[in-house]
Amino acid sequence: MSNYGTPYDDSFRTLLTDCKRLIVPLVNEMFGENWQETENVELYQNEVFITTGADEKRITDSNFTIGNSRRYHIECQSSVDGTMTVRIFEYSTQIAITTAESDVSKTVFTMPASGILYLRCNDSTPDSHEIVVNTPGGTVSYKIPIVKIKDYSLDDMLSKKLFFLIPFYFFNYSLEKMEKDHALIEDMKNTYLKLWDQLESLVQQGKISEFEKSAIKAMCDKVAQSLTNKYDNVKEGVDSVMGGEILDYEAKRIRNESRNESNIEAVYNMLVANVDESVVQRMYPEQFEAGKKRFVSSKHVNV
The missing domain is CATH 1.10.287 (Helix Hairpins)
Structure with missing residues (x-):
């Protein structure tokens, strides 16, 4: 419930801010939409104020529109959290308040389409959460779709243009096993060396820009460096293959x-x-x- 983000939140927000068009295929995947990548993506303020006895400022991971019309709100969550649905509803209602439209007789609150990106999850994690709101005028319910990193290989991410997810693929590795097995570290290194070649090929094909490639690589490094702090052997492998990219990367x-x-x-x-x-x-x-x-x-x- 902290106001401060993790390195994973930072990577999510940085990639959204610097390469916002990459969010479009993820929105299509998560919400079953069919937006074109050329649609305009507009980012909005991601600070909300929650009243829980005292005003508290929290930061959402995203608040944006596509095509100057539908508004979306996606949270990046590193593990399954029982409070996630409550927080989604808190953030969504605050967004709806800021976009409310009123006349003399009524006020319309439009909730954004909200979803969750789970970086870690387990077999019991559902494919969606349901929010049910009992109002004096009746009961309203809606689904919060979930995308799980564990469900996607790197080939899936590349073929579906889910480039936004690539930095978080490192969550799929078992670092405890890798730390004790040099062969697994070599496999990881080869996987990322192949990925860099594939990203370069996408640049040559005009599917992503040189800047977007550098941004993706920088966020891959940031996520991997954070996850491997306690694993010296794995960290050494990460350092050798990712080149120590930093958040304020050279292309930026x-x-x-x-x-x-x-x-x-x-x-x-x-x-x-x-x-x-x-x-x-x-x-x-x-x-x-x-x-x-x-x-x-x-x-x-x-x-």
């Missing part, structure tokens, strides 16, 4: 630098066009000084 840094350079160029061009400096500064506060410096330098050169 390059992309941000590219955007920054583009904005500096925009400042420069606007000043050349005699746009008022105060207007330019309001539009690009972080890049204004660098853009102005380039503009001033160019005037001196021209002189």
